[in-house]
Amino acid sequence: xDNIAGTRARLTWAVNLTAIxxxxxxTIPTFGLLVSSFRNADQIASSGWWDxxxxxxxxxxxxxxxxxxxxxxxxxxxxxxxxxxxxxxSSWGISSRAPAAYQPxxxxxxxxxxxxxxxxxxxxxxxxxxxxxGRRGMRIFLTTSVPxxxxxxxxxxxxxxxxxxxxxxxxxxxxxxxxxxxxLVAAFAAYALAWMxxxxxxxxxxxxxxxxVVPLQVSLIPLLKLHNAIGLxxxxxxxxxxHTAFGLPLAIYLLRNYMVGLPKEVIESxxxxxxxxxxxxxxxxxxxxxxxxxxxxxxxxxxxxNDLLVATVFLGNSQDQLVMTGVLRELLGSRGGDWEILAASxxxxxxxxxxxxxxxxxxxxxxxxxGSVKGG
Amino acid sequence: MKKLLTxxxxxxxxxxxxxxxxxxVFEPGDDDRFDWDSYNALKSDEFAGQSIRVFGPWLxxxxxxxxxxxxxxxxxxxxxxxxxxxxxxEQQVVIDAEAGSPPDIGVFPQPGLAAELARKGQLxxxxxxxxxxxxxxxxxxxxxxxxxxxxxxxxxxxxYGFPFKADVKSLVWYVPENFEDAGYxxxxxxxxxxxxxxQIAEDGETPWCIGLGSGGATGWPATDWVEDMMLxxxxxxxxxxxxxxxxPFDDPKVIAAIEDYGWFSRQDDFVSGGAQAIASIDFxxxxxxxxxxxxxxxxxxxxxxxxSFFPDGVEIxxxxxxxxxxxxxxxxxxxxxxxAGTIFAQLxxxxxxxxxxxxxxxxxxxxxxxxxxxxxxxxxxxNADVYGDPxxxxxxxxxxxxxxxxxxxxxxxxxxIGAGAFWTGMVDYxxxxxxxxxxxxxxxxxxxxx
Numbered sequence: 153x154d155n156i157a158g159t160r161a162r163l164t165w166a167v168n169l170t171a172i173x174x175x176x177x178x179t180i181p182t183f184g185l186l187v188s189s190f191r192n193a194d195q196i197a198s199s200g201w202w203d204x205x206x207x208x209x210x211x212x213x214x215x216x217x218x219x220x221x222x223x224x225x226x227x228x229x230x231x232x233x234x235x236x237x238x239x240x241x242s243s244w245g246i247s248s249r250a251p252a253a254y255q256p257x258x259x260x261x262x263x264x265x266x267x268x269x270x271x272x273x274x275x276x277x278x279x280x281x282x283x284x285x286g287r288r289g290m291r292i293f294l295t296t297s298v299p300x301x302x303x304x305x306x307x308x309x310x311x312x313x314x315x316x317x318x319x320x321x322x323x324x325x326x327x328x329x330x331x332x333x334x335x336l337v338a339a340f341a342a343y344a345l346a347w348m349x350x351x352x353x354x355x356x357x358x359x360x361x362x363x364x365v366v367p368l369q370v371s372l373i374p375l376l377k378l379h380n381a382i383g384l385x386x387x388x389x390x391x392x393x394x395h396t397a398f399g400l401p402l403a404i405y406l407l408r409n410y411m412v413g414l415p416k417e418v419i420e421s422x423x424x425x426x427x428x429x430x431x432x433x434x435x436x437x438x439x440x441x442x443x444x445x446x447x448x449x450x451x452x453x454x455x456x457x458n459d460l461l462v463a464t465v466f467l468g469n470s471q472d473q474l475v476m477t478g479v480l481r482e483l484l485g486s487r488g489g490d491w492e493i494l495a496a497s498x499x500x501x502x503x504x505x506x507x508x509x510x511x512x513x514x515x516x517x518x519x520x521x522x523g524s525v526k527g528g
Numbered sequence: 529m530k531k532l533l534t535x536x537x538x539x540x541x542x543x544x545x546x547x548x549x550x551x552x553v554f555e556p557g558d559d560d561r562f563d564w565d566s567y568n569a570l571k572s573d574e575f576a577g578q579s580i581r582v583f584g585p586w587l588x589x590x591x592x593x594x595x596x597x598x599x600x601x602x603x604x605x606x607x608x609x610x611x612x613x614x615x616x617x618e619q620q621v622v623i624d625a626e627a628g629s630p631p632d633i634g635v636f637p638q639p640g641l642a643a644e645l646a647r648k649g650q651l652x653x654x655x656x657x658x659x660x661x662x663x664x665x666x667x668x669x670x671x672x673x674x675x676x677x678x679x680x681x682x683x684x685x686x687x688y689g690f691p692f693k694a695d696v697k698s699l700v701w702y703v704p705e706n707f708e709d710a711g712y713x714x715x716x717x718x719x720x721x722x723x724x725x726x727q728i729a730e731d732g733e734t735p736w737c738i739g740l741g742s743g744g745a746t747g748w749p750a751t752d753w754v755e756d757m758m759l760x761x762x763x764x765x766x767x768x769x770x771x772x773x774x775x776p777f778d779d780p781k782v783i784a785a786i787e788d789y790g791w792f793s794r795q796d797d798f799v800s801g802g803a804q805a806i807a808s809i810d811f812x813x814x815x816x817x818x819x820x821x822x823x824x825x826x827x828x829x830x831x832x833x834x835x836s837f838f839p840d841g842v843e844i845x846x847x848x849x850x851x852x853x854x855x856x857x858x859x860x861x862x863x864x865x866x867x868a869g870t871i872f873a874q875l876x877x878x879x880x881x882x883x884x885x886x887x888x889x890x891x892x893x894x895x896x897x898x899x900x901x902x903x904x905x906x907x908x909x910x911n912a913d914v915y916g917d918p919x920x921x922x923x924x925x926x927x928x929x930x931x932x933x934x935x936x937x938x939x940x941x942x943x944x945i946g947a948g949a950f951w952t953g954m955v956d957y958x959x960x961x962x963x964x965x966x967x968x969x970x971x972x973x974x975x976x977x978x
Contacts, residue, residue, distance in 0.1 A: 192840075193839075193840070194839050194840055197813055197816050197839070198816070211820075211821045212821070213821065247709040248703070248705065248706045248709045248710075248821050248822060248823055249709055249710060249733075249822050249823075250822070251821040251822060288846060291705055293821055372623050372627075373623050373626045373627050374627075376623060376624070376627035376628075376629065377626070377627040377628055379627075380627055380628045380629050381628075385629065386629065461616075464614060464616070464620060465620065465623055465624075468612065469583065469612035469613060469614045469620075470581075470610055470611075470612040471612070473612075481587070481615060482587045482588050482591070482613070483588060484587075484588070484615075485587060485588040485589060485590070485836070
C-alpha cells in the first residue's frame with residue numbers, strides 16, 4: 153500500500169513531462185512558420201528555418217564587368233571592379249565545378265594570356281595581353297559567410313496587397329452575422345428540445361445528431377440551386393443562410409446538451425410561479441448557458457473566418473466580393489508554392505481570431521465541457 | 529476593433545485609388561508592330577453598356593495580365609467584363625453550372641473537364657465557322673481545333689472551345705556556362721541527349737533534377753515525361769488512340785514509353801537525390817539544383833512556366849537557357865511538341881459572348897499579352913516580333929514550327945485517370961514498381977469507367 157502514493161506522485165510527474173513535451177512538439181511547427189515568415193523565398197528554398205538563426209556559408213557567383221569596361225594599361229588590357237558591397241570572401245573560383253578552388257589574393261591563369269586575381273574584400277582584376285571581347289562578363293564564384301538575415305518584406309507584401317482592406321470588411325460582413333444568427337436560432341431550438349414537452353422530440357434530436365455527419369460539400373450544389381431558384385442568388389444573404397445552416401446541427405446539439413444539464417428545480421419552480429416559456433428561456437436559461445454560447449461562438453467565428461470554400465461558392469470570386477482567405481490565396485499566384493507569403497499571411501490572418509479567442513477564453517475553458525457531462 | 533476598422537478603411541481607400549487607373553498598357557496606334565487595324569475593326573456600339581462574366585483559373589500576376597488584355601475589348605466595345613479567378617476553378621465551375629448560375633464564359637485549363645460539361649449540355653456551341661477559323665489560322669490548327677471539339681448532349685460533335693494561350697512542355701532547361709565549364713554541347717537528337725546523360729554521370733556529376741511532388745497532384749510532372757516519350761517513340765495517331773484508350777494503357781508501346789522515361793529517372797546516377805527521392809521533391813523546388821555551385825544537376829525538363837520558380841535575379845538567356853527536348857534521329861517521327869493551353873468556352877446564350885470570341889480571334893488580343901509575359905500563341909497572324917523577350921520568341925518558334933503538336937494527354941483523359949490513376953501510377957513507378965504493373969493498374973482503373 154505504501155508505494156501506491158509513491159506511484160501516483162511519479163505518475164503525475166510523468167504526466168506533466170508528457171504534457172510539456174506535447175506542447176513543445178505542437179509549438180515547434182508554428183515557431184518554424186514564424187521564423188520562415190521573416191525569410192525570403194530563396195532563403196526558404198536553400199536552407200531550413202533552423203539554420204536561419206546562424207551564419208551560413210553561401211556559394212554564389214557574381215559577374216565581372218564585360219569588355220565595355222576594359223582599360224588599356226600599357227600593353228595589357230585590364231578589367232577591374234568590386235564583387236562585394238561589404239563583407240569578406242573566404243575562397244573563390246572560376247568554374248562551377250570547383251567554385252572554391254582558390255584563396256583570396258591568388259593569381260590564376262584563366263585563358264591564354266589572361267590572368268585573374270580576387271582579393272578578400274571582393275575587388276578583382278583581370279589582365280590580358282589581348283583585347284577583351286564579348287558583352288557578357290565572366291562568372292566569378294565566391295564563398296562568403298552570410299549572417300542571419302531577416303526581412304519584413306513578406307508582411308509588407310501581404311499587408312499592402314491590393315484589395316486586402318476591402319476583403320477584411322467583406323470577411324467581417326460575412327463572419328459577424330454568420331456567427332450571431334446560428335446562435336440565436338440554436339438557442340431557441342436547444343431550449344425547446346431540452347425543456348419543452350411535445351411529441352417527436354426525441355426523433356428531432358436524433359435528426360439533428362444525424363445531420364452532424366453530413367459533409368457540407370455534398371450540399372453545395374443543391375443549396376446554391378435553391379438560392380438561385382428563390383431569387384437569392386449569390387450574395388451576403390445567401391452566405392449568412394448557408395453558414396447558419398451548416399453551423400446549426402453542432403450548435404443545437406451542443407447547446408441542448410448543456411441546457412439539459414441545468415438543474416430541473418430552477419425551471420420547475422419558475423413554471424410554478426407562472427413564468428411563460430419565453431420568460432424562462434430569457435431570464436433563466438440564457439444567462440445560465442452563457443459558457444456554452446460563448447464556446448460555440450468561438451467555434452463558429454473561427455470556422456467562418458477561415459472559410460474559403462463556402463465563401464467562393466455562395467459569394468463569388470470577383471474582386472469586390474473576395475474574403476480575406478481569397479485575397480491571401482491570390483497572393484500565392486496561379487501555381488501556389490510561395491511559402492514565404494503563406495507563412496506571413498498565416499500570422500496576419502490569425503490575429504483577429506486570436507483577439508476573439510483571448511477575449512472569450514475564460515468562457516471557452518468552461519464551455520469545452522459543455523454537453524459532455526450530464527448535470528456537470 | 530475600432531482601430532482595426534480605421535486601418536482597414538485606410539487600406540481600402542489606398543487600393544481603391546490603384547484600381548481607378550485603368551489605362552491600356554500599350555497606347556493604340558503607337559507601336560506599329562501591333563495590328564491596330566484589328567483593334568479598330570472591333571469598335572462597335574452594338575452591345576455597349578452590357579456586361580459579361582468571365583471565370584478562369586488565373587490569379588495574382590496572371591490575373592493582372594489577362595485583365596490588361598480584356599481592357600482592349602472593353603475599350604473597343606463598351607462592354608464590361610467582370611473577370612474572376614480561382615485556384616479551384618475546376619470544382620467551382622461545375623458547382624456554378626450545376627446550380628444554374630454559370631459564368632458567361634469559362635476558361636478551362638483542361639479540355640477533359642470542358643468535354644464533360646459539353647456532354648451534360650452545360651456548354652453552348654460556338655458560332656459556325658469557328659472550327660475552320662482555328663484550322664486555318666493556328667499552327668497545327670487541326671490539333672488545336674480538336675481540343676475544343678466535343679460531343680454535345682445531342683450526340684453530335686460541335687466546336688465548344690476556343691484555345692487561347694499555349695504552354696510548351698517539351699523543354700529542357702540548363703545553365704549554358706555550366707555546360708561551357710564542363711565542355712558539354714546542347715544535344716540535337718535524343719540519342720545525343722542520352723549520350724550526354726551518360727557522359728555527365730561518368731564525370732561523377734548528376735545529370736538530371738526531377739521532382740514529382742505537387743501536393744494532391746503529386747506525380748503530374750512524370751506524366752509529361754511519359755507523354756513526351758510517347759510522341760518520340762510512337763506515331764501521333766498512336767498517341768491519339770492512347771489518350772482515348774483505344775490503345776490500351778498496358779500496350780507494349782505505352783510500356784516502352786514509360787520505360788524510356790525510366791531510363792532517365794530510375795537510375796540513381798542520373799537523378800539528383802537518387803531515383804527513389806524524386807516523388808518527395810516538390811516540382812517547384814526541383815529546378816533549384818541547376819543554380820547550386822557545384823551544380824546538383826545539369827538538366828531539368830519542365831514546361832515554359834517554370835522560370836517563375838527560378839531564384840531571384842536569374843536572367844533567362846544568360847544565366848539559364850533551354851533547348852527543345854529532341855526527337856530520336858532514327859525514328860523519323862518529325863519534331864513533335866507537347867503542350868498545353870487554356871480553352872475558352874461559353875456557358876450561357878448571352879449574345880454578348882460572340883463579341884468576346886470575335887475579340888479573341890483578332891491578332892491584337894494575342895499581341896497585347898505576347899508583348900508582356902508568359903504568353904505563347906500558335907496564332908500565325910499574331911506578329912512574333914512583339915514578344916516581350918527573346919525567350920518567349922524562341923518558345924513561340926518551337927510552337928509554330930512544330931510538325932506535330934499534341935495536347936497534354938493527361939488533361940484529355942477522363943479525370944479519374946489523367947488527374948488520378950496516372951499520377952499515382954507514376955509515383956508507384958518512381959518507388960520501384962515495374963512499368964508493366966503500373967500500366968496494368970492504370971488500365972484496370974480505366975476499365976471500371978467503361
